[in-house]
Amino acid sequence: MRHELPLVAVFTGWYAALREDTPAAYRSAAVLLDNAGMPGLDQGLLPLALACWSIRHDRPIPPADYGPHTPWIRPLLLSDLYAVPDSPPGLLLEAHWALIAHAARQLGEPHVLERARAALAPATTEHAGAASGLLTLGPVSNYL
Numbered sequence: 001m002r003h004e005l006p007l008v009a010v011f012t013g014w015y016a017a018l019r020e021d022t023p024a025a026y027r028s029a030a031v032l033l034d035n036a037g038m039p040g041l042d043q044g045l046l047p048l049a050l051a052c053w054s055i056r057h058d059r060p061i062p063p064a065d066y067g068p069h070t071p072w073i074r075p076l077l078l079s080d081l082y083a084v085p086d087s088p089p090g091l092l093l094e095a096h097w098a099l100i101a102h103a104a105r106q107l108g109e110p111h112v113l114e115r116a117r118a119a120l121a122p123a124t125t126e127h128a129g130a131a132s133g134l135l136t137l138g139p140v141s142n143y144l
Helices: 002-020 023-031 045-056 067-078 093-107 110-123
Strands: none
Touching: 002 023, 023 045, 045 067, 045 093, 067 093, 093 110
């Protein structure tokens, strides 16, 4: 049981950052991932959370190492929407598709926007990414 204790601090810290919704809070939460025994979770999570914050606050998306989330951020940085793969199933599925919907809207790409909307439609009443307890892009309905 004591081996699971770092997980409590990680998830409660990230949830507190999600509620506070400031870049500083996300940066503080990212420190909790060090030695938490959750390999892979930290790869690109802080930059992804900061990108989500930037989108919700109409700020530029910072260039960074987005790790495994790169395919869904790259279109926002490089206008490469047609190369984006389907998001893998998981707690960040809606966040990935909301990123694509945002980019498609910004770049005037109706075909890609329709693809993202179709993927997001089952989650209309949810917040994109919030199921993870780590980050959010706000209501999915904003991207439909």
